[in-house]
Amino acid sequence: MSVPAETVLPAGQSLGFRLRRRLLYLVQHHWRGLVLVIPFGWLLIFFLAPFFIVLKISVAEAIIASPPFTPMIDWVSDGIMHVRIVIDNYAYLWEDDLYVNTYLNSIKISTISTILCLLLGYPIAYAIVRSSHTTKHILLMLIILPFWTSFLLRVYAWMGILADQGLINDFIRWLGYEPIRLLYTQTAVYIGIVYTYVPFMILPLYANMEKLDWELLEAAADLGARPMTTFFTITLPMTLPGIIAGSLLVFIPATGEYVIPDLLGGGNVLMIGRVLYNEFNANVDWPVASAVAIALLLVLVLPMMLYQHIQGKQVEGK
Amino acid sequence: MSQPVNYNDRPWLDPEAEPFIKVQSVSKHFGDFTAVDSVDLEIYKGELFSLLGGSGCGKTTLLRMLAGFETPSSGSIVIDGVNMNNVPPYERPVNMMFQSYALFPHMTVENNVAYGLKRDGVARSEIDRRVADMLSMVELTQFAKRKPHQLSGGQRQRVALARALVKQPKVLLLDEPLGALDKRLRDQTQYELMNIQERLGVTFVVVTHDQEEAMTLSTRIAVMDAGRFMQIGTPTEIYEFPNSRLVAEFIGNANMFEGRVTENGPDHVAIEGKNPKCDFYIDHGMSIAEGTKVWIALRPEKIRISKEKPANGGINSVRGMVHDIGYLGGTSTYRVQVGDGHLVEITSTNQSRPKDVNPPIDWDEEVFLHWEPSSSVVLTK
Numbered sequence: 001m002s003v004p005a006e007t008v009l010p011a012g013q014s015l016g017f018r019l020r021r022r023l024l025y026l027v028q029h030h031w032r033g034l035v036l037v038i039p040f041g042w043l044l045i046f047f048l049a050p051f052f053i054v055l056k057i058s059v060a061e062a063i064i065a066s067p068p069f070t071p072m073i074d075w076v077s078d079g080i081m082h083v084r085i086v087i088d089n090y091a092y093l094w095e096d097d098l099y100v101n102t103y104l105n106s107i108k109i110s111t112i113s114t115i116l117c118l119l120l121g122y123p124i125a126y127a128i129v130r131s132s133h134t135t136k137h138i139l140l141m142l143i144i145l146p147f148w149t150s151f152l153l154r155v156y157a158w159m160g161i162l163a164d165q166g167l168i169n170d171f172i173r174w175l176g177y178e179p180i181r182l183l184y185t186q187t188a189v190y191i192g193i194v195y196t197y198v199p200f201m202i203l204p205l206y207a208n209m210e211k212l213d214w215e216l217l218e219a220a221a222d223l224g225a226r227p228m229t230t231f232f233t234i235t236l237p238m239t240l241p242g243i244i245a246g247s248l249l250v251f252i253p254a255t256g257e258y259v260i261p262d263l264l265g266g267g268n269v270l271m272i273g274r275v276l277y278n279e280f281n282a283n284v285d286w287p288v289a290s291a292v293a294i295a296l297l298l299v300l301v302l303p304m305m306l307y308q309h310i311q312g313k314q315v316e317g318k
Numbered sequence: 319m320s321q322p323v324n325y326n327d328r329p330w331l332d333p334e335a336e337p338f339i340k341v342q343s344v345s346k347h348f349g350d351f352t353a354v355d356s357v358d359l360e361i362y363k364g365e366l367f368s369l370l371g372g373s374g375c376g377k378t379t380l381l382r383m384l385a386g387f388e389t390p391s392s393g394s395i396v397i398d399g400v401n402m403n404n405v406p407p408y409e410r411p412v413n414m415m416f417q418s419y420a421l422f423p424h425m426t427v428e429n430n431v432a433y434g435l436k437r438d439g440v441a442r443s444e445i446d447r448r449v450a451d452m453l454s455m456v457e458l459t460q461f462a463k464r465k466p467h468q469l470s471g472g473q474r475q476r477v478a479l480a481r482a483l484v485k486q487p488k489v490l491l492l493d494e495p496l497g498a499l500d501k502r503l504r505d506q507t508q509y510e511l512m513n514i515q516e517r518l519g520v521t522f523v524v525v526t527h528d529q530e531e532a533m534t535l536s537t538r539i540a541v542m543d544a545g546r547f548m549q550i551g552t553p554t555e556i557y558e559f560p561n562s563r564l565v566a567e568f569i570g571n572a573n574m575f576e577g578r579v580t581e582n583g584p585d586h587v588a589i590e591g592k593n594p595k596c597d598f599y600i601d602h603g604m605s606i607a608e609g610t611k612v613w614i615a616l617r618p619e620k621i622r623i624s625k626e627k628p629a630n631g632g633i634n635s636v637r638g639m640v641h642d643i644g645y646l647g648g649t650s651t652y653r654v655q656v657g658d659g660h661l662v663e664i665t666s667t668n669q670s671r672p673k674d675v676n677p678p679i680d681w682d683e684e685v686f687l688h689w690e691p692s693s694s695v696v697l698t699k
């Protein structure tokens with residue numbers, strides 16, 4: 001904080017000093033606001049801006065040019081502005097059974113996957129929380145360990161396991177039975193999604209259960225509740241926030257999943273990610289692809305809002 | 319000749335009576351640590367049995383074994399004639415009030431209290447009535463719809479109490495039930511506990527830190543230390559005839575004097591005090607060898623203080639200097655320095671106003687303390 005001698009004005013009056021003081025004041029008195037600038041800035045740059053760009057493209061028309069869509073604003077002579085908003089793309093999505101069915105299929109697959117992840121993840125999270133200190137850390141490590149290898153690699157590994165000449169069918173043949181078709185079926189997609197996303201279910205559940213007061217379960221038992229009743233009246237309601245968080249973390253990415261249905265489902269399982277890819281790359285119809293993306297967002301925003309609503313209610317209750 | 323004795327109030331003296339709760343050489347180990355060390359305990363129907371002892375001495379652990387949350391490492395627990403070793407908590411005729419309350423945070427006060435009744439399949443109208451009764455007893459009627467986190471500490475404690483009481487089980491285990499209540503509510507709840515005990519014949523096992531509470535409530539008290547029972551007896555027995563220094567010091571205040579037995583007659587014992595040097599004369603015989611090192615416990619209210627030298631030749635009396643006077647309204651507490659800086663506490667009731675006492679005792683004055691030959695309690699451990 002050295003001030004050059006010749007610019008020293010009456011104590012603390014230099015411009016630099018005043019600026020620093022203002023800054024210091026800002027940081028000291030508005031640091032909460034300043035801290036919020038980071039996440040909001042992040043959201044603005046990496047979410048909101050791309051969102052509006054995609055939204056803009058989705059109301060354009062496809063043309064053969066670069067970029068392959070019509071501009072939104074044309075400047076006609078004499079300063080007349082021409083705004084083009086085409087909602088044909090959305091109408092097209094709505095009218096074509098392919099899209100509607102693909103959305104429904106995506107939601108069906110991700111819903112069932114979420115339920116499977118929950119049924120699988122809940123007991124695992126419970127077992128981890130209830131295990132001893134050292135075992136707990138080992139088990140958590142094992143849950144996180146798969147993330148150390150590439151996701152794509154793991155999906156390819158599943159292809160090897162599920163293929164007609166793969167591990168499972170080799171085993172079935174060894175047992176003397178007819179091999180079964182696994183790869184490029186819906187079952188393979190479920191296996192892939194559940195395998196990939198179950199850690200995202202387990203971790204929030206674990207975090208939630210870790211906070212659960214086990215004495216509450218004892219109190220319930222003491223008041224005459226059998227283990228089943230205790231589970232449904234105490235454990236389940238107390239772990240509901242974890243269930244919701246985990247389900248969203250599975251449901252949202254699973255709905256838009258592209259790699260798993262593509263590699264494990266082949267062409268037989270149509271999910272929205274695949275359609276999106278086709279529109280962009282095969283058909284080079286950016287506007288329709290953007291409309292597909294926006295519609296997907298709407299599909300996903302609904303459960304999010306539901307979650308917000310429930311959480312808001314819980315905060316109110318606290 | 320001999321009168322038939324009525325054991326109604328003191329079932330533990332009746333050789334015929336069958337204890338309602340029988341704890342037989344029960345131990346509980348946590349790893350290397352022994353929380354409860356082969357204790358035996360018999361509690362009779364309708365008793366209000368208090369467990370007293372310092373922090374960490376194993377009271378909660380014992381209660382948790384009675385409730386079924388911990389399995390004894392060894393020994394057995396029998397309640398109402400049934401061995402409880404393999405009975406899960408939800409099938410035991412026992413309700414517990416937890417030290418931490420363990421209220422269900424996602425339920426209203428009302429639903430917390432109703433929880434146990436619902437599990438028993440009690441009719442809806444009956445549940446409503448009993449919950450309402452209970453809530454009015456603990457003065458929480460207007461808080462029925464609140465969640466536990468919207469209550470104060472004392473209010474939560476009352477919910478926990480209500481939740482344990484509402485089922486009217488055969489045995490109620492209360493872990494520090496009244497700690498967070500103010501004096502008025504505590505007195506009222508104490509009264510209500512005794513009322514329930516008498517009305518319903520519920521057997522209470524109460525853990526408490528508050529010895530005054532234990533003295534007023536209990537039929538019997540067990541003083542615990544390091545996982546063992548030091549003494550089990552009625553409040554009077556424990557207070558008047560403690561069997562060890564620990565019990566004497568834990569229950570009420572006691573002045574401890576170290577001494578040595580100098581004479582052991584058939585109807586008296588003489589002890590020479592070490593610090594202060596004074597002679598104790600006890601007017602009943604005891605089986606202690608001469609020369610044994612002993613402690614003498616003297617309760618503060620059993621010592622008299624005066625400015626005149628008592629006329630008994632210096633036996634059961636000592637001279638000292640007033641160090642401190644505390645005026646407590648109904649009583650005054652004097653701390654008198656005797657011998658080598660040993661402080662003796664004396665309480666005396668203020669029958670007349672302090673100013674009228676003639677002559678009044680003041681700071682730094684020389685005073686004489688003396689006590690009856692029957693007041694000293696001789697302890698060997």
Ligand SMILES: Nc1ncnc2c1ncn2[C@@H]1O[C@H](COP(=O)(O)OP(=O)(O)OP(=O)(O)O)[C@@H](O)[C@H]1O
Binds near residue numbers: 352
């Ligand atoms: N689950 C446990 N694992 C290991 N040690 C335990 C466990 N539960 C209790 N202990 C130990 O056993 C001892 C007795 O505990 P307990 O809770 O019975 O004490 P307490 O008499 O109820 O004390 P307080 O008056 O402070 O409530 C303590 O030293 C405690 O640390």
Ligand SMILES: [Mg+2]
Binds near residue numbers: 377378379417493
């Ligand atoms: Mg305790």
